[in-house]
Amino acid sequence: MSAVATRRAWAELLRLPALFTVPGDALAGAAATGLRPNHRTLLAIGSSLCLYEAGMALNDWADRAEDAVERPERPLPSGRIAPPAALTAATALTAAGLALASRAGRPSLAVAGALAGTVWAYDLALKHTPAGPAAMATARGLDLLLGATATAGPDHDPRSRATAAAPSAAALAAHTLAVTVVSRREAQGGSSTAPLAALATTAALTRLVGAGTTRRPSVGGDGDVDDGGFGWRRRGRSAPGESASRESTSRGSASRGSASTGSASRGSASGLAPESGPALRTATPERGPAPRTATPDTAHRALRGALALAYAGTAARPLFHAALNPSPPLTQRAVGGGIRAMIPLQAALAARTGAPVTALLTAALAPAARRFARKVSVT
Numbered sequence: 583m584s585a586v587a588t589r590r591a592w593a594e595l596l597r598l599p600a601l602f603t604v605p606g607d608a609l610a611g612a613a614a615t616g617l618r619p620n621h622r623t624l625l626a627i628g629s630s631l632c633l634y635e636a637g638m639a640l641n642d643w644a645d646r647a648e649d650a651v652e653r654p655e656r657p658l659p660s661g662r663i664a665p666p667a668a669l670t671a672a673t674a675l676t677a678a679g680l681a682l683a684s685r686a687g688r689p690s691l692a693v694a695g696a697l698a699g700t701v702w703a704y705d706l707a708l709k710h711t712p713a714g715p716a717a718m719a720t721a722r723g724l725d726l727l728l729g730a731t732a733t734a735g736p737d738h739d740p741r742s743r744a745t746a747a748a749p750s751a752a753a754l755a756a757h758t759l760a761v762t763v764v765s766r767r768e769a770q771g772g773s774s775t776a777p778l779a780a781l782a783t784t785a786a787l788t789r790l791v792g793a794g795t796t797r798r799p800s801v802g803g804d805g806d807v808d809d810g811g812f813g814w815r816r817r818g819r820s821a822p823g824e825s826a827s828r829e830s831t832s833r834g835s836a837s838r839g840s841a842s843t844g845s846a847s848r849g850s851a852s853g854l855a856p857e858s859g860p861a862l863r864t865a866t867p868e869r870g871p872a873p874r875t876a877t878p879d880t881a882h883r884a885l886r887g888a889l890a891l892a893y894a895g896t897a898a899r900p901l902f903h904a905a906l907n908p909s910p911p912l913t914q915r916a917v918g919g920g921i922r923a924m925i926p927l928q929a930a931l932a933a934r935t936g937a938p939v940t941a942l943l944t945a946a947l948a949p950a951a952r953r954f955a956r957k958v959s960v961t
Contacts, residue, residue, distance in 0.1 A: 583662060591662035593958050595671075596638045600921055600960040602951035604634050606928030606944040607722065607754070608729025613937035614747035615730050617738070622686040626732035629686075629694050630725050632679030637701040637721075640672035644705045652769040676702070686732035689740035693731050697724040715762040723755035750931045757787055757897075757927055761920030764904070768914045768961060777905035777916055784897045784923075791930040792890030885938055889930035889945060896948075897923035917961050922951050 583591075608626040612619045642649065642658050643665055650659035657663040676698050683694030704717040730747035731740045760780035767773050900919035904912045925948045933941035 587662070590958075591657040595642055595657045595663055595668060596635050597958065597960050599951055599954035599958050600638075601631060601634065602947045602954070603921055603924040603928075604630050604725070605947065606925055606932075607725040608732070609940050609944050610750050610754070610928040610931045611726040611729025611731075611747045612733040613932035613935045613940045614726075614750040615733055615738075615743040616746065616935070617733050617743070619940065620733060620735070622690070622732040622735050623729060625682050625686040626690060626729045629679045629682040629690075629732075630728060632675045632682065633694065633698055633701060633725075636672045636675035636679060636698070637705060639668045639675065640702065640705040641709075643668040643672065644709070683728065683732070687735055687740070689734075689744075690728060690732040693724055693728045693744075697721055697728060700724060714766070715759050718762040719755040719759035722758040723751035726751040726754055750935065753787055753790060753931060754924070754927065756783055757920070757924070760784070761897075761917060764901070764913065764920065765917045765961070767908070768917050769910055771908045771910040771913045774905045774908050777901045777908065777913070780916070780920065781898060781901045781905065784894060784901065787927065788890045788894040791893070791927065791934050792887050882933065882936070882938060885941060886930060886933040889926050889933055889941060892945070892948070893923050893926035893930055896926055914959075914961050918955060918959070921960050922948070922955065925951060 605627045608623055608630055609619060611626070612623045642656060646658045646665055649656045654660060658665055658668060680691065680694055680698060684691040700717055700721045704714060704721065708714045708717045727744050727747055730743050730751075734740045734743035760776075760783040764776045764780050767776060897920050900912070900916040904916035926945060929941040929945040932938075932944055
């Protein structure tokens with residue numbers, strides 16, 4: 583087999599176009615923490631890419647007998663790649679992914695270890711069981727949390743940052759769950775139930791990421807976590823300096839209030855009437871107009887809405903076709919659309935947590951994913 587044919591076989595085995603859906607996990611995780619992406623975020627992206635490709639190679643190795651019947655054109659049953667080579671690649675990529683995660687700190691390694699364990703358990707044991715879709719959804723959620731914990735690093739509380747990223751991870755996991763359920767029938771087709779359920783999930787997630795206010799998640803010194811607009815909040819103890827600052831400010835305000843009251847009393851006692859009219863209004867400054875934030879907020883809402891619509895359009899149209907005609911080709915197309923829809927969903931999640939630049943960078947991966955998917959299938 584020529585070198586070009588060999589590269590093509592490995593591209594099919596590893597489903598290279600699907601790689602464009604991976605960096606957005608870590609970027610959305612970083613955005614959900616309220617921190618800017620840093621070098622540890624890049625380590626998380628590298629780890630995610632390795633673990634994702636390890637799962638692809640391991641998946642085909644585990645399904646080689648089934649693929650020989652249902653998809654004989656795949657690299658392993660067609661003989662273009664030997665099964666031991668695929669297993670070796672899966673092992674090496676897993677080791678590389680864990681090594682990269684370890685460079686970002688122990689919390690990141692712990693999350694990456696859980697992610698790797700979930701990937702191997704799914705491919706080797708859980709894929710064809712009722713727990714299979716949940717395992718795949720868990721893996722995708724963990725991938726987002728890996729980006730959150732890696733971005734936080736040793737300078738921030740990883741547990742609090744992971745908690746702040748949990749709503750985004752849950753949204754991404756819900757989409758993954760719906761697509762995985764559809765994919766279980768991609769070789770046989772014949773059921774409209776899964777595509778219809780996935781359509782309902784897409785509609786719910788579109789409403790979630792496209793509506794509401796845009797807020798940066800805030801994490802206090804010891805676990806005060808704001809979800810960034812998802813509708814829940816967990817309060818923890820404030821940092822000692824923050825508590826002292828609030829207490830000092832409160833005491834200072836009270837003291838100034840007492841002093842002002844005392845001055846007014848002394849003025850009355852000395853026979854001087856309290857100031858009134860314009861003089862009084864000058865002494866008590868009027869509250870000025872609120873800061874003008876409508877323009878940035880409107881821009882954020884427009885970006886979030888556009889990304890939500892892009893997500894809905896990418897996922898919903900092929901799902902609708904598969905629901906009308908659940909044949910294997912249309913079902914596979916629906917699965918491919920669901921995989922590509924990860925990118926606008928990740929971007930919308932980043933925009934919702936107040937990171938428009940990260941959202942735009944993530945969304946920029948979509949055209950490349952679509953272009954390469956025409957050459958190599960992502961399913």
